[in-house]
Amino acid sequence: MGDVAMTVPVIRAFVEQFPDVKITVVSRPFFKPFFDGIPNVDFFAIDVKERHKGFAGLLKLYADLKQLNIDAVADLHNVLRSQIIRTLFALSGKKIAATDKGRADKKALTRPKNKIFKPVKTMVQRHLDTFKKLGFEIDLSNSKFPKKVILAKDILAITGEKENNKWIGIAPFAQYESKVYPLDLMQQVIDQLALAKNNKIFLFGGGNKEIEMLNSSAHGKENVINVAGKLKLPQELDLISNLNVMLSMDSGNAHIAAMLGIKVITLWGATHPFAGFSPFNQPLENCLLSDREKFPMLPTSVYGNKKVAGYEDAMRSISVESVVEKLNH
DSSP states (O other), X not given: OHHHHTTHHHHHHHHHHOTTOOEEEEEOGGGHHHHTTOTTEEEEEOOTTTTXXXXXXXXXXXXXXXXXXXXXXXXXXXXXXXHHHHHHHHHTTOEEEEOOOOHHHXXXXXXXXXXXXXXXXXXXXXXXXXXXXXXXXXXXXXXXOOOOOOOOHHHHHHHOOOTTOEEEEEEOOOSSGGGSOOHHHHHHHHHHHHTSTTEEEEEOOOSHHHHHHHHHHHTTOTTEEEOTTTSOHHHHXXXXXXXXXXXXXXXXXXXXXXXXXXXXEEEEXXXXXXXXXXOTTOOGGGEEEOOTTTSTTOOOOSSSOOOOTTOTTGGGGSOHHHHHHHHHO
């Protein structure tokens, strides 16, 4: 989800700076709301369960896309499926370019020995490089973001009117445990924020287990609302566009808030913003990091999928006070 969200600011700037060019975004139907409202952008939904399933399905996908009279292909995902599609377009004489994911640089950053601890190129910059190969040099120095959405009645029935409240989003989960701030500490963050009656806190998540945990976190607090399971993705995007700030792990919610121009505070465990996945247009000081003096092998992973013995509590080195202070700043 985060990978797709990171493409949005690039595509939004592209269509503004090259208004005569039409873009077709090819992705899973779930991600269509990310691109709604961007001019000159069509969305082609892949049907990976039926029509476009397997290798035969990829050939059908190529045939379907070929009918769109595409002039060039920018492969921003660069996985086997997209590599096959772009190769077929190249064989038909179309110009192609693919995003270099910088695997060697990321490996040097995350390896335990002889670590090269310096920032690698961001994924957003890598996408800019991809479009440059196709002849489109995009300038992100003056990025524009969509306006806050006027919330529909069905959303307001859950959130209430904003009035003069400060709306804080909290997305406390991530795909891997090594990227999740300890839930007892996160509860302390929520409890402290809830003491200020001017704050209204919205909890984001998905899945029955997460919903149950978030319901427990919000229990007994009038200004803490669990929206997980109550809103569909387009509604969540509308709500996020109205937040003052989003607190997230290194996860998709951080990138969604960033693509909407919302201030994002991120918490980092096994991963690190130097790996190129810091939220778009957010200052580095908005990234709260685990203590590398206590845990010198950090970052141990690009995606958080590697467990390192003795590093299970790395995120406990991020104090509750520092998180609350950042959110109140």
